[in-house]
Amino acid sequence: MATLNQHIMSRRGFCLCCMAATTVAATGGWLSPRQAFAEARNIVDLIRDDAAKAPIKVHKLRGNVSILEGSGGNIAVLTGADGKVFIDAGITVSRPRILEAANGLSRDPVKHLINTHWHFDHTDGNQWLNAEGAAIIAHENTHKHLLVAQRVEDWDFNFPSSPLPAVPSETFSSEKTLNLNRSTLHLKYYGPAHTDSDISVTIPEADILHCADTYWNGIYPFIDYSTGGNIDGMIKATDANVAAVTDKTIVIPGHGNPVSNKAELAAYRDMLVAIRDNVAKLKQQGRSLDETIAAKPTAAFDAKWGQFVITPALFTRLVYKGV
Template sequence: MSGFRHANFSRRGFCLCCLALAGSATAGWLTPAKAWAEAGSIVDLIRDSAAKTPIAVHRLRNSIAVLEGSGGNIAVLTGTDGKVFVDAGITASRPRILEAASSLGSEPIRTLINTHWHFDHADGNSWMNAEGAAIVAHENTHKHLLATQRVEDWNFDFPPSPLAAVPTEVFSSEKTLTLNRTTIRLRHYGPAHTDSDISVTFSEADILHCGDTYWNGIYPFIDYSTGGNIDGMIRAAERNLVEATDRTIVIPGHGKPVSNKAELTSYRDMLVAIREKVAVLKRQGRSLQETVAAKPTAEFDAKWGQFVITPAFFTKLVYEGV
């Protein structure tokens, strides 16, 4: 597949929003159907990579760590109440996830929190449930996992998940858990990356997991098929900044897994600036192709445009929502 390198899977944590990866330098971006035809089965590529990619363990504080290398960045809290996972990654990573988790302690997995419904964050739900984990998520994650779900920009239809993978503890706005002497606060963002995104705050440790509302150092995917939009992504970034202090450890859904408020601020500023540039072009009557050709992301591409969401594809995503 054009532009594909396996190193990118392990370095950043690959996800299904990668159809733009197939875009060529001359074409700028491909339609989902053309990208799919060129790329083959993105799902199969992700599973194959996850079956081989090592899991990197980043120890934070207060018995909390991040596992990098299986879809989205996974947080793990250990303690006498059992391990608490934030996101489940991709099923093919199961042996390496268990090995990494065992390095953090011998406790069983007892709780799994999904930040949203996407495959690269919830594919491992079934096996974690089989290990003994109760699954907690927003009610829209429950809804999407129960039904056949199409994502247009991936040109893919996800079948309903098995019941073992569907969250059994759901909430609509906020929920607080107390596990392993830790207050875990769950809050729904409203429509952002999807309509099911939640933040997970470990209060005493001052650690904030933003899920896919924050992509550290790379352009984000926005899933319009399940309620996402660029304005919601900006609102989510603003809320994350309100939640964070200069001491807060910020965990993004993708990209470098250990971040902070300064990097989060740069991400918010990038979203706002590109949204405005694209909106101006669209108000001028520019077509999508003309807007892409104008390169409204140019000043940010060296830093943010070096992974699977290309500058052209991100421009398309922003254009769709302004």
């Protein structure tokens, strides 16, 4: 079986921060997103280009739940007589391959789409899925961000407002429960974490938890401070995720190997806490960002978590901003 890093490196277009990995490797150092984009192309074009080429891999779980991997974040699909339920929408250029993969699971029409947060790689497919017949459900902050132009400072990118068919028509503020396909889907708002719009989706009958981008399996996560994310919120969300699962629960991360479990989730939480504490101590000592990066506060975790485009230095920078 391939290692997790081999699995990750074989994927194209899965990561929010699709910076020029080859540029980072060539320099041997850290590039800010602004510098990386100058060396490559803008983030949206990179994600779209990769999604246009990437195959969609299907992972069948249990309880008529499957994962479609290869277009933005990991997409979950629940099939049944009430119609397909998508959890996240992927990238629009993947539409033919997403449809082919989903139709291979069942011929049920698409009836519902749940957005786990507002980011492009989870909502870009909203408009075409709505055209297929999906009502879009999300947290009220996802609705807010998609309805207006939105800047992500750490990507140095301005997203335009979404067309109205791509904006969620049904929103909630704290929790919401759907009963579809003989399954319960419990939607719960985390509070500010990866963004200020993150939700989890629990399907108790199948014992499945979709954590979305509060959990990146085997890689350092991106934290979007421009829209309310912060490292303490990520840790709080991950603590809630760990508390919500058992050793038998299937855990779906937003990015990375799409089929995970409590042990891997707990290791991710421990990594976040340790690096947050290391960076906070250095910052409290008066170290600048550059000095903190030079001190390598992530060193104990880099071999496992730091092997893709969220480099150890970039992750240090994101944590430093929040402590």
